[in-house]
Amino acid sequence: MRACAILLLSFVACAESGGEFLEELRELDYRSFARAPGWATPRLPDQGGPHGAFLDMYVNDVVDEAVVAAEPLEAWPEGALIVKDAWADADGTDLRFIAAMEKRDGRWFWAEYRGNDDVVAEAIEDPLCTGCHDAGQDGVLAFDLP
8 A cells, every 4th residue: 555655646746737837838938939830920810729719839949850851750759849829819918828749758748728827738648639639640730740
C-alpha cells in the first residue's frame, strides 16, 4: 500500500497541473515565435473550428526548421510546439482561448486555457483534443507536414 502511495505521489508531482505549462509558454514569449505556415496574417478568420472566431498561430524553432527544410516527414519531431491564440474579435481585444500542443516522447501533450487562464485541458493524448486532431497529419489540422 505504501509503495502505491509513493508511486501515485511521484506521478502527480511529474504531471502538469493548474496552468504551469501556460506560464512556461509565456516565459518562452510564444508570440515572438515564427507564424505557422499559412497563418502569417494576424487574427485570420477560423475555418469553423471550436477555438474562436479569429486565430493567431505560432510555431517554435523545431517546427519552423522542419517546415523550412522541406524534407518529407511522417511525424513532427520531438519538441515541436504549436500555440494558438483564439480571439472573439478581429481586433484582438477579446482572447477566448490559448491552445498548445507539444511533442513529448513521440506523443502530443495538449493544453488549452480560457482567456482568463482557467485550465480546460493539460494532458498527453487528451481525448478532448484528439477527438478532432486525429483527423490531421500527426495531430496537426492547421497545416501539413513537409
